[in-house]
Amino acid sequence: MKDISNYIGGTLVAPVNGQYIDNITPATGKVYSRIPDSGEADVAQAIAAAEAAFPIWSAMSAKERSNILLRISEGIAKRMDELAQAESVDNGKPLKLAMTVDIPRARDNFAFFATAILHDENAMHDMGKSGFNYTKRKPLGVVGCISPWNLPLYLFSWKIAPALAAGNCVVAKPSEVTPYTAFLLSEICIEAGLPDGVLNIVHGYGHTAGQAIVAHPATKAISFTGGTATGKTIAGIAAQQFKKTSLELGGKNANIIFADANFDDALRTSVKSSFANQGQICLCGSRILVHKSIYEKFRDAFVEKVKQLRVGPPNLDSTQVGAVVSEAHRDKIESYIALAKEEGGTVLCGGHRVTPEGEYANGYYLAPTVIEGLPAQCRTNQEEIFGPVVTIMPFETDEEAIALANGTEYGLAFSVWTQNLNRAHLVADALDVGIVWINCWLVRDLRTPFGGTKASGMGREGGFYALDFFTEPKNICIALPQQ
Ligand code: NAD
Numbered sequence: 001m002k003d004i005s006n007y008i009g010g011t012l013v014a015p016v017n018g019q020y021i022d023n024i025t026p027a028t029g030k031v032y033s034r035i036p037d038s039g040e041a042d043v044a045q046a047i048a049a050a051e052a053a054f055p056i057w058s059a060m061s062a063k064e065r066s067n068i069l070l071r072i073s074e075g076i077a078k079r080m081d082e083l084a085q086a087e088s089v090d091n092g093k094p095l096k097l098a099m100t101v102d103i104p105r106a107r108d109n110f111a112f113f114a115t116a117i118l119h120d121e122n123a124m125h126d127m128g129k130s131g132f133n134y135t136k137r138k139p140l141g142v143v144g145c146i147s148p149w150n151l152p153l154y155l156f157s158w159k160i161a162p163a164l165a166a167g168n169c170v171v172a173k174p175s176e177v178t179p180y181t182a183f184l185l186s187e188i189c190i191e192a193g194l195p196d197g198v199l200n201i202v203h204g205y206g207h208t209a210g211q212a213i214v215a216h217p218a219t220k221a222i223s224f225t226g227g228t229a230t231g232k233t234i235a236g237i238a239a240q241q242f243k244k245t246s247l248e249l250g251g252k253n254a255n256i257i258f259a260d261a262n263f264d265d266a267l268r269t270s271v272k273s274s275f276a277n278q279g280q281i282c283l284c285g286s287r288i289l290v291h292k293s294i295y296e297k298f299r300d301a302f303v304e305k306v307k308q309l310r311v312g313p314p315n316l317d318s319t320q321v322g323a324v325v326s327e328a329h330r331d332k333i334e335s336y337i338a339l340a341k342e343e344g345g346t347v348l349c350g351g352h353r354v355t356p357e358g359e360y361a362n363g364y365y366l367a368p369t370v371i372e373g374l375p376a377q378c379r380t381n382q383e384e385i386f387g388p389v390v391t392i393m394p395f396e397t398d399e400e401a402i403a404l405a406n407g408t409e410y411g412l413a414f415s416v417w418t419q420n421l422n423r424a425h426l427v428a429d430a431l432d433v434g435i436v437w438i439n440c441w442l443v444r445d446l447r448t449p450f451g452g453t454k455a456s457g458m459g460r461e462g463g464f465y466a467l468d469f470f471t472e473p474k475n476i477c478i479a480l481p482q483q
Contacts, residue, residue: 003020009045016039019037021034026364033180038209050169053169057198062117072188085098091150091178092278093278113164131480132480133478143169145163147225169200182201186199227250247459252382254288260418280386285415285441286384288392291396323364323365330387333385340389344374345371354366398427406432411433416438424439
């Protein structure tokens with residue numbers, strides 16, 4: 001059994017209190033490694049190391065920082081198989097998914113921000129004969145990055161890479177549920193020659209290690225991805241210190257299918273957008289809204305396809321839906337399926353556990369579940385379930401579809417399926433949401449603003465939005481001599 005280490009001041013270290021948390025693989029329900037149960041003392045050491053490294057790292061040229069970050073990207077590429085395996089074991093996601101999505105994206109996050117800083121520009125505001133202003137962007141100092149378990153290295157690196165590229169030093173905490181690839185990243189950073197203390201990775205629980213990062217007066221900004229309730233706690237603590245926050249939170253996304261959609265494309269992609277990563281992607285479309293005229297046809301075809309999804313051990317090539325991340329999370333998802341029934345919903349498929357054979361029999365497998373017949377305002381249609389469960393319901397007019405889609409407290413990412421260009425643009429414009437995908441889902445361009453409205457978060461990640469977040473603008477005004 002492996003005890004993983006914190007990464008502080010350039011070295012791999014044990015937690016100060018010597019305590020560890022069991023790390024369970026969802027595929028079998030067995031403990032397979034242990035995670036440091038870090039607390040304030042570990043965070044204080046990490047912050048001290050980051051503060052010591054900041055003058056060196058921030059003084060490096062963009063090119064020097066870029067070269068080091070590119071070496072980290074290459075390090076991830078070299079250990080692709082090992083990282084994908086670790087991600088799948090930690091999270092329960094199909095190995096194939098980790099190989100094709102999670103780890104390639106972590107590699108790309110470092111490469112993207114390593115090169116973005118070579119191509120940026122700063123503003124100059126011209127006042128004509130009176131003078132001009134130029135704006136410098138300075139790194140903030142020590143920043144905190146806290147990430148969730150659903151796309152572990154993908155989202156961890158999505159924060160760390162821009163923070164480091166902009167010249168900050170980082171204290172980061174991955175989810176205690178899926179810590180392993182963040183630990184492997186520490187090894188990669190050491191091999192890549194990242195100067196000591198520039199990145200520090202502290203493992204442990206959110207209410208202890210995570211909260212210590214947020215509350216410490218030396219962290220100048222917190223970039224957080226996770227649940228809306230946690231986001232609220234973090235925002236409350238950070239606001240007391242006027243600390244910058246970027247909050248990427250929950251969703252209850254709508255997948256709107258109009259009668260003029262390309263039926264086959266909408267059908268195929270809806271299966272993916274509902275159940276990829278066991279439905280545990282903040283961007284998954286968990287409420288499928290279908291125009292009344294094609295509702296029965298779409299519903300029946302969708303349920304037929306969903307029934308064919310193969311649920312099973314993540315390491316099998318044939319597996320399309322792996323294990324959900326933990327026993328507690330499985331229980332939560334099951335409680336929502338029970339609630340949906342109480343609220344009058346009909347389970348069209350799924351709604352039960354799946355038990356693979358042999359060592360996987362105690363893993364956390366759930367059949368992809370489709371529920372219809374629920375009112376829009378019921379809890380099942382309002383609250384984030386974050387598992388392989390979707391609801392499906394008909395609508396009659398464009399206005400109704402927009403009202404249904406906008407009718408939750410969330411506003412992260414919606415999909416719109418129509419071949420009518422005007423409808424596509426008009427509906428996209430009316431949706432109160434951070435991201436709209438028209439005739440597609442999860443097509444990503446790393447330069448675009450990423451984030452949500454309402455309870456889905458505050459601020460945007462991606463491209464120069466992230467680099468702006470991790471820097472402070474300073475305006476310098478030059479007055480020209482007047483005649
Ligand atoms: P979570 O909020 O429980 O935990 C996220 C991280 O925050 C973990 O590292 C956790 O240890 C830490 N944490 C918990 N309490 C903390 C505290 N008081 N102070 C500081 N840190 C604390 O979320 P989760 O269950 O890991 O992830 C699932 C959630 O993440 C879902 O709601 C999902 O929608 C959301 N999510 C959002 C996005 C997005 O981009 N908007 C992306 C992925 C996941």
